[in-house]
Amino acid sequence: MKNQIIKSTIILSVSSILAKFLGILFRWPLVMLIGDEGIGYYQMTYPLYMFFIGIVSGMPIAVSKLVSERVAYDDKESILSIVSAALKIMLILGIGTSAFLFTCSNFIIDFLNWDQKAYWSLLGVALAPLSVCTLGVFRGVFQGMENMIPTGVSQVIEQIVRVVVGISLSFIFFSYGIEYAAGGAAFGASISGFVATIFIVIVYLKFKRKHFYKVKKRKDTKLYLSKLLKMAIPLSLGATVSTIMVLIDSILVPQMLLHAGYSHKESTILYGQLTGKVSVLINVPLALSIALGTAIIPALSKLFVLKDYKQFKEKVITSFKISSFIAFPCFIGLYFLASPIMNVIFPNNSDGFDILKYASVSIPFIIFSQVSTSILQSTNNYIRPVINLLIGCTIKILITLFLTGSSKFNIYGAVIATIFSYILTSYLNMMSIKKKVNVTINITEIILTPLLSSLLMIIVVLVSFDYLYKVLGNILMSLGICIGIGGIVYIFSMVILNRKEMRNIFFSMK
Numbered sequence: 001m002k003n004q005i006i007k008s009t010i011i012l013s014v015s016s017i018l019a020k021f022l023g024i025l026f027r028w029p030l031v032m033l034i035g036d037e038g039i040g041y042y043q044m045t046y047p048l049y050m051f052f053i054g055i056v057s058g059m060p061i062a063v064s065k066l067v068s069e070r071v072a073y074d075d076k077e078s079i080l081s082i083v084s085a086a087l088k089i090m091l092i093l094g095i096g097t098s099a100f101l102f103t104c105s106n107f108i109i110d111f112l113n114w115d116q117k118a119y120w121s122l123l124g125v126a127l128a129p130l131s132v133c134t135l136g137v138f139r140g141v142f143q144g145m146e147n148m149i150p151t152g153v154s155q156v157i158e159q160i161v162r163v164v165v166g167i168s169l170s171f172i173f174f175s176y177g178i179e180y181a182a183g184g185a186a187f188g189a190s191i192s193g194f195v196a197t198i199f200i201v202i203v204y205l206k207f208k209r210k211h212f213y214k215v216k217k218r219k220d221t222k223l224y225l226s227k228l229l230k231m232a233i234p235l236s237l238g239a240t241v242s243t244i245m246v247l248i249d250s251i252l253v254p255q256m257l258l259h260a261g262y263s264h265k266e267s268t269i270l271y272g273q274l275t276g277k278v279s280v281l282i283n284v285p286l287a288l289s290i291a292l293g294t295a296i297i298p299a300l301s302k303l304f305v306l307k308d309y310k311q312f313k314e315k316v317i318t319s320f321k322i323s324s325f326i327a328f329p330c331f332i333g334l335y336f337l338a339s340p341i342m343n344v345i346f347p348n349n350s351d352g353f354d355i356l357k358y359a360s361v362s363i364p365f366i367i368f369s370q371v372s373t374s375i376l377q378s379t380n381n382y383i384r385p386v387i388n389l390l391i392g393c394t395i396k397i398l399i400t401l402f403l404t405g406s407s408k409f410n411i412y413g414a415v416i417a418t419i420f421s422y423i424l425t426s427y428l429n430m431m432s433i434k435k436k437v438n439v440t441i442n443i444t445e446i447i448l449t450p451l452l453s454s455l456l457m458i459i460v461v462l463v464s465f466d467y468l469y470k471v472l473g474n475i476l477m478s479l480g481i482c483i484g485i486g487g488i489v490y491i492f493s494m495v496i497l498n499r500k501e502m503r504n505i506f507f508s509m510k
Contacts, residue, residue, distance in 0.1 A: 022159035026188075029167050031276065031346050033174060034181045039276030040268035042182040044114050044250055045122040049189070052097055052129055058236030059090055059133075060140035061377065062228050067144025069305050076212055078224070079141070085224040086137045089232075094133030101126035112251055115264065120183025124190065131193030138200045142207075150203045154196040162192035234382030248396055249275065253414050256404035270411045273352030278359050281341065285330035285363055286370070300378035316375055316439045323371045324446045327364035329490050332454040333483075334360035336462060340479050359415045364447075365422035372429035376436065384432045392425035453493040461486040 031039055063086050070078045101108075105122045108114075135154065142150045166188020173180040253274070257267035303312040334341065338357035342350040369392075373385040396417045403413025430441050461482045468478040 018156050018159075022156070022163055026159070026163040026166055026185075028345060030170060030185055031349055033167075033170060034178050034185075035349070037265060037268055037272065038178040038182045040272030041115065041118045041179055042121050042185055043272055043275040044118040044254075045125060045186060048108070048122070048250070049125045049128060053132055055236050056090065056093060056129070056133055056136060058232035058234070059086055059228065060136035060143070062086075062232040063137060063140030064144040065231065065378070066224070066227065067141055068146070071145055072306060079144075080212065081224045082228070083137065083141055085222075085228055086140070087134070089225065089228065090133035090137050091130075094130040097129035098127055101129070114254075115268065117177075117179035117182075120179050121186040124183045124186025124188075127187075127190040128193050131190065131197045135193060135197045135200060138197075138204050141204065142200075150200055154200045157199050158192045158196035160192075161195045162188045164188075165191045231382070234386060248393065248400060249414055249418075252397070252400050253404055253411070256400065256413070257410060259405040260407045260410050262410070274355055274359075274411055274414060277342070277346060277352045278356045281334065281345070281356060282359055282363060285326060285334075286366060288326045288367075300375065304379050312437075313439050316433070316437070317441070319371055319375065320368070320441055320446050323367050324364075324450045325494070327367040328447065328450040328454040329457060329486075331360050331363040332458045333461070333486065334363070336458050337465075337479070340465070340475055344476050344479055355411060355415060358412060359418070362415075362419045362422055365419065365426045368426035369422050369429060372426060372433060375433055376429065379437050381432065381436050384436065385429060388425050388428035388432065391428060392421040395424055396421035449494060449497045453490050453497060456493050457486045457490040460489045 030042070034042075063082060066082050067079055070076075070082070101122065105119055105126070108122065109116060109119055139151045139154065142148070166185040169184030169187055170181040171184075173184040249271075254264075254267045254271050257270055258264070262270065300312060300315060303309075303315065335357055338353045338360070339350070342353040342356060369389075373389075376382075376385050399417035399420055400414055403409040403416055404411065406413065409416070430443075434440050464485055465478055465482040468481055469475060472478050
């Protein structure tokens with residue numbers, strides 16, 4: 001197998017994209033049922049939930065990295081010790097966080113000056129930390145072994161259950177009020193996490209019986225407790241700073257919109273459009289880069305610990321090229337097709353398409369930031385990405401405070417803040433890669449071909465969409481056919497403009 005990174009990325013990308021589309025399937029009836037105001041209540045608590053995920057997300061990455069290093073030496077005993085140590089840490093953290101959310105929900109809402117109607121949504125996600133912690137450990141184990149199938153399948157199962165349970169509960173509680181319906185939808189996230197956890201635990205136990213038969217964990221579990229914490233804490237700091245980007249919006253944006261002259265209801269609606277609609281669509285292409293980042297860490301960690309620096313550098317360059325292939329067609333497509341996409345996904349409730357248009361500009365920079373962070377983490381450089389993200393967050397806060405409170409910029413101030421914060425973060429990360437691991441990234445070489453191919457793609461798509469919509473009179477069919485045509489044009493033009501590189505990537509998958 002010549003390039004496990006690409007194969008692992010494809011597996012996780014397919015499952016992640018499917019999960020994201022299921023997430024859109026979840027949002028569509030939810031928006032239709034509770035509207036932008038209800039989505040606003042739901043989304044106010046969601047960044048806090050994501051902040052917690054950021055706090056614990058360092059552990060799955062640490063598990064993945066340590067397991068991949070032990071796999072390189074076929075040290076099965078240590079792998080079992082890593083799993084045992086990680087579970088002890090995460091169960092304590094999960095139980096403690098769930099208890100805190102249950103008992104301190106009102107305090108959190110008062111402290112952050114949220115609308116009191118967000119209480120039921122916060123209560124709905126209170127159980128989620130327990131399942132997130134357990135699920136993360138086992139996903140990290142399989143990712144460390146470069147087996148992405150259990151992670152991918154568990155993601156899809158989690159989203160299916162979330163759609164079914166979340167929408168059902170939202171519909172049941174709707175008669176009591178929008179805030180109760182939003183709380184029911186939030187509770188779907190807690191239930192789905194437990195179902196996904198049960199699935200991956202069963203898969204792990206079967207895998208353990210087959211491949212770790214009669215293998216006993218080492219007695220030095222405490223050693224791995226120390227190693228995991230030493231590695232996970234800076235990783236979690238990095239992920240936490242990243243989620244702070246979202247948390248900043250949940251805290252500052254509604255408040256600054258009030259300063260701009262909007263009412264509580266109007267600011268909640270605008271915030272709901274930004275986070276409940278636009279962010280959901282932006283996150284679909286970002287799922288691909290997250291999959292790439294997840295695949296990068298164990299693969300590069302193994303090469304780094306074996307000191308195979310030639311292959312390491314080649315895979316770093318390949319990772320940036322793949323991320324560029326993903327980023328630019330998604331950015332260009334969402335920028336020029338924002339209105340019809342929002343009309344198709346949220347019929348009769350497509351407000352916010354202008355926000356989507358401008359927010360799409362951030363996609364390449366977020367993707368480069370995520371991939372470069374994973375590369376630095378794979379080489380034991382954990383603190384530098386945290387510092388770079390903190391600098392980006394500082395810029396985001398300053399721009400949000402300055403622009404969002406202005407009636408001229410309002411919600412678009414938050415979009416501009418996100419774009420500039422990730423431009424700076426991705427630039428700082430690339431400079432760190434050049435300095436820390438002696439890999440120079442030629443930005444022009446990486447972005448030129450996918451950018452030209454994306455521009456050619458969108459010209460064909462816009463012309464064909466205009467023609468098909470006049471002939472068919474159906475926006476969904478016209479858009480679907482045009483996206484298919486655009487995908488073919490993009491791939492064909494990529495092959496023509498860069499035959500050698502595309503041939504190397506596809507051959508490496510064999």
